[in-house]
Amino acid sequence: DAMVIQNPRYQVTQFGKPVTLSCSQTLNHNVMYWYQQKSSQAPKLLFHYYDKDFNNEADTPDNFQSRRPNTSFCFLDIRSPGLGDAAMYLCATSRDIREYNEQFFGPGTRLTVL
């Protein structure tokens, strides 16, 4: 089955210690998104890649970076995690960004910062 995979499902890191979250997709979609979701809040878009073009949301902290080495993989790097970065991180894909497409989500990575 075509799908969106996120690894690890649970990640524990220490305050200030860099961490990388991984997302891969077998859908061959052009667009990959990273969302942050805190408890009882709406998923918040951090950035997206349309093919190789990176698009950062205006209010995404500089602490958050992303890489997309190929169509299938996308990484979220948190350079110096703070306690406020503890959240569920959702990766999603869609076929295109130039029209209304549904987004396909991975199961998420729950990040704990100690």
Added chain:
Amino acid sequence: DQQVKQNSPSLSVQEGRISILNCDYTNSMFDYFLWYKKYPAEGPTFLISISSIKDKNEDGRFTVFLNKSAKHLSLHIVPSQPGDSAVYFCAASGGGTYKYIFGTGTRLKVLA
């Protein structure tokens, strides 16, 4: 400033009855709306969508209604089943962007 609001954090409904989940939005430029369903330990999955050119879209037991003048949409599930117990998110897009703004979700519990 929350542009998409789901004011009911939770809802309980008896099996076989209708579930109605509500969503309000503030941006009049939104013209496309989706509902997602999320089970624990899984990512959200797409359920149903509606464009602003319609006021209703139906897919099996699920119907979404859009009231543009009230900036309100609702998801009706009839009849409700225990397997429908999940968190439901509405999302909206428009105004020249195809990015989605999500609501905070409503947790539906269908009681057997």
